[in-house]
Amino acid sequence: MGGVLALGMVPVAVYGPRSGMGQFGTIASTLLIITALCTWSEALLFLPTSPIREHPVATLVGSSVMYLLVAGVLALLAKLLRLGRDTARNADHRKIAAIALLAPVCGIAYVVYYGIFGAITYQWFTRAYYPEATQIVEKLGWWFWGIQFARGVLMTIAVVPIVCTLRMRRFHAAIVVGAVIWIAGGLVPLLMPNPLLTVGQRLIHIAEIFTQNFTLGVTAVLLLRSANARQTAPAAHAVATGT
Secondary structure, three states: OHHHHHHHOHHHHHHOOOOHHHHHHHHHHHHHHHHHHHHHHHHHHHOOOOHHHOOHHHHHHHHHHHHHHHHHHHHHHHHHOOOOOOOOOOOOEOOHHHHHHHHHHHHHHHHHHHHHHHHHHHHHHHOOOOOOHHHHHHHHOHHHHHHHHHHHHHHHHHHHHHHHHOOOOHHHHHHHHHHHHHHHHHHHHHHOOEOOEOHHHHHHHHHHHHHHHHHHHHHHHHHHEOOOOOOOHHHHHHHHHOO
């Protein structure tokens, strides 16, 4: 699990914040919100027999502390291994006010992705595993979609530090952020054996969450980053003069 997280965060370590605290902050926000909080909330909704329901707050606090430690270790490794690289590209992003206005748009996009791909997965693959899911959704009514909207907004907010600091082309950054949201919110939590989920269920959910989370990450970068990234002044001068 740690190895997969480390691989997923390599682009952040190489092309993200230059400082150790910056690295820690970007990684921690992703793990705390996406891996801990959003995964926890989904388990509360659809796994009624999960032990999480017995001690929900303690479970969330425990996982949050663990992922804070993981973020610290990954940031320290990036610093010790000197993974950071200087590039001729700025992480051009929209103004904070614009990001705040566009985050709900990403939440709406996530609801659409969740509704489409979640429905396909449930109808064709997981209906037998979750016979009570339809009743849960019907009981919650519009609150269910409100919860998914909130999850989409939260996951977007979680990767804003990465979006704003990743010194890569917009398209490349979109791929990286999409992969990070998928790895943090779908791949890593489902890699470990789980008494509540069979191997088949875990594989199905890994693929399902890819369709939802990866597309959310791509959408977030395309909305929150400007189309034309600029080169830094010294680097642009070096390119122009050939030095």
